[in-house]
Amino acid sequence: MRTLTNRIFVCCAAAVIGVAFMTASAVTSGAYAAWEPNKPVEFVIMAGKGGGADKMARLMQSIVEKHKMSPMPLLPVNKPGGSGAEALVHLNGKKGADADHTIMVTLNSFYTTPLRQPGLGVDSLTFAPIARMAEDTFLLWVHKESGITDVDGFVAAAKAKGNNWIMAGTGKASEDNLLTDFLNAAYGLNIKYVPYKGGGTVAKQLAGQHANSTVNNPSEAEGFYKAGTVVALAAFTDKRLPAFPEAPTFKELGKDFEYYMQRSVVGAPKMSAEALAYYQGLFKAVFESAEWQKYRTDKSLRGDLISGDAMKAYWQENNERHRQMLIKMGAIKG
Amino acid sequence: MEILSHLAGGFLVVFDPLNLGLVILGVTVGLFIGAMPGLGSVNGVAILLPMTFLVPPTSAMIFLAAIYYGAMYGGAISSIMLGIPGASTAVATTFDGRPLALKGQADKALIVAAGASFIGGTISIALFTGFAPLLAHVALDFGDPEIFALMLLAFATFVGLSGDDVPKTIFSICIGLVFSAVGLDIMSGEPRLIFMDISGFMHGINFLVLAIGVYGIGEMLWTIEISRGETQMSKATITLPGILAHLLGTLKLWKSWTIGSLLGFFVGILPAAGATPGSLMAYGITKMTAKDPRAFGKGEAAGVAAPESANNAASTGSMLPMLTLGIPGSPTTAILLGGMVIWGLIPGPMLFVEQTEFVWGLIASLYAANLFAFLINIGFVPAFLWMLKMPFTILAPTIFVLSLIGGYAPDENMHDVWLMLIFGVGAYLLRKLDYPMAPAVLAIVLGPIAEPKMRQSLLISGGDITIFFTRPIAGPITVIAIALLLLPLIQLIWRTIRKPA
Structure with missing residues (x-):
C-alpha cells in the first residue's frame, strides 16, 4: 500500500515538475x-x-x-x-x-x-x-457624460467644483500625483487626488464616474476610449499622439511641460x-x-x-x- | 435568441479537436497545480502563459481558462486531505473539509466539494451567458463606499451569530487586520509596520503564509498533541453507489450552494475582490443562516459546499470585468488579461462586438471545462483517498514538507517560510486557548481591500462618514452589516431581560 501511495505522490510531483520544465526549456542559439x-x-x-x-x-x-x-x-x-x-x-x-x-x-x-x-x-x-x-505617455481624461471637450472646459468645471473635483491616480507621490500637481499649479486648481492600486482600477473609477478625471497611460484607458466612454483632452507629450489626433499637447496650449x-x-x-x-x-x-x-x-x-x-x-x-x-x-x- | 446562436457558435469552436484536447489537458494540469499546497491558479496560469504562443489566441485562452477552472477544483483536495489550503481560494474549504476527513468521511467531503464546484460553476456560467453586458454595468456602479460596505458585511457574518466566543472572534479579526496593514500603504506612499526594518515585510504579509502556517503547521502540531502520535487517519472507502449517494446528498445542500454560487459570482465580478473573499463570505453567511451554526468547523458538509461552489462561481465571475471592462477581478485574471494584450486582443467594452468568436468560444469552453473538471476530479477520488491510508508518522512529516514548499512557492522568498513557521506555532498556542483562527485569516484577506476603500471613500467625502449611509447601494449594506455586528449584544440584552435574576 505504501508503495502505491508513494507512486501517486511521485506522479503528482512529476506532472508539476514536468510542466515547469517544458516552459523552462529554451534552446540555445544566437551568439x-x-x-x-x-x-x-x-x-x-x-x-x-x-x-x-x-x-x-x-x-x-x-x-x-x-x-x-x-x-x-x-x-x-x-x-x-x-x-x-x-x-x-x-x-x-x-x-x-x-x-x-x-x-x-x-x-x-x-x-x-x-x-x-x-x-x-x-x-x-x-x-x-x-x-x-x-x-x-500620459493624457488627461474625463468621462464623456461630463460634456467636457477641451482643457478650457476642464479648467472651468474643475474650478467650479474646487476641492470636490476628484482625480483618481496610482499611489501617493506617483507619476499621476506629479501630473495632478502640475495641473493644480499651472491652472490655479484645487483638485483632490485620490490614490488607487493600479492604472486599471483608476480607469474603472472614471468609467463608473466615481472620479472626475484621470491621467492614465493610453494602454490603461484604451478600452474605454474605443467604446466612447472616456474622452482624451490633452497629451503630456511634445507632439500629438497618432492614436489620439484630436487631443492637443499641453505645449500647444501654452504650457511648457512634458512628462514620460x-x-x-x-x-x-x-x-x-x-x-x-x-x-x-x-x-x-x-x-x-x-x-x-x-x-x-x-x-x-x-x-x-x-x-x-x-x-x-x-x-x-x-x-x-x-x-x-x-x-x-x-x-x-x- | 441572439445569445443562443452565439453560444452555439461558441460550442462549434470548443468541439474543434485541438480546443477540446486543450480543455481536457488544461483541467487535468490545473487539478494537480491546484492540489499542490501554495500553488494555485495564479501560478499555473503564469507558468503556462508563454506556452500558449504556440496556438491561436482563442485556443490559448481556452487552455488557460481550463487551468483556472481545474485549479479551483484541485484546491479543495489538499484542503480536505492534508488540511493545508491547496490554494488561497480553498482556505475556507479547510474549515469543515478537514474535520470531515478526520471523522472518516473524506470521501463525502471530496465528492461534496466536486459536486458543489460543478453546481457553482454551472450557475455562474449561465448567469454570465445571459447577463454579461448588464452585469458589467453593475460592476462599474460599485464605487469605494459600496465595496467597503460589502467588506464590512463579510466581517459581520463572522462575528454576528457565529456561535463562537464573540470577544475571541473579535480578537482574532484584530490580529488579522494588524498583519494585513504591514507593508506599503498606497494612500500615503509610506511603508508601515516594517518590523526590525526587515525588507521581507515590505511586500506585506502574504495571507497564504498565514493560512498555511495556521492550517498546515498549527493543525499538525495540534493533532500530534491530542493523539500523541497514535493517530490513525480515517479509513474512508469508496464505491460507485457511495459516490452517487454523496452526489445526491450534495443536491440536498441546496441552501449552501445557492448562497455560494450567487454570492461567489457577484463578489467575483467586483474588481478588487475575487474568489478568495467570495468563498470566505459564502462560508460565513451559510454558517450564519444554518439551523445549527455550532456544527460548523467540526465537519459539516454544508461548510464544504458553500466555499467550493463560491470559488468556482467567482472564477467565472471575475472573467466578466476582465472581458467587458478590461479590469481583472482576481490576480489570475490579471495574468489572463496580460496574455490577451500580448495576443493583440483589447479587452474592454468593444471585445464583445469585435471578437465574437473569441468571446463565445471562451464562454462555451467554460461549460466544457466545468464538466470535464468534475468528471476527472470524481475519477481521481479513489486515488486521493489512498493518501489517507498512510500512517500518521509518515503523513505528518509530509504535511510539514508540503507546508514549507507552499509557503515558499507564492513569492519564492525564505522570509515567508520563517514567518509561516512562527505563525504555525502561534496558531497552535492560540488554538490551545480556544481562539478561532478562521476570522484572522478572513481579516488578512479582506483587510487590504477594506482599508484603502474606507480611506478613499472618506477622502472623497472630505471625512464625512455619512457617505456609507446615504448612497443607494452602500447604505442598505452598511446598515445590515452594523445590525449583524450588534446582534450578539442584542441577544445578550434579550436573554438578561428574559431571565430576571
Missing part, C-alpha cells in the same frame, strides 16, 4: 558576446502581477523565448513591495555570479522611491544601464562589464523584433532604444527633475 548566462536569469518586475510593467515584462520574456534569443530562460519574479523599494534593495544586494544573472524592469519609481526613502541605501544612478525600451515614464531594463549595480554587454545585445534584439515594434505603436509608446552612457545621462537628467518635483510637492526636503 552575441563571449559571456553568456549559465543559469536561469532572474527577471525582477518592480510592480505587481497584471499591471503595465508586468504585462510588458512578460511580453519581453515571450519574445526572448519565441525567437530563442537566450540559452537560459528569463524567470519573471514580481517584487511590488514598497513602490519598488523591495526590488531595488534586492538588486542592490546581488554579488558575483548572482549579479550577472539578475535584471529588472523599471519605471519612474526607480527615481522617486530612493529619493523618498534615503534609508534604503540605494542610488539609482549606480544600476547597470541595459536598455531603455520605450517611454510611456521610462520603461527600462536595468542590471544589478555589481553586474560585470561582460554580462552588461551581453544583456545590451539581447535587449537590442528584443527592441528590434516585430512584436516589440508593434506593441510600441499599438500602445502609443515613444522613445528610441538607448543604453550605456546615453542611458546614464538620461537617468541623471530625470533623477534631478524628479528631485525638484518632489521638493515642490513637499514629499522631500530640498
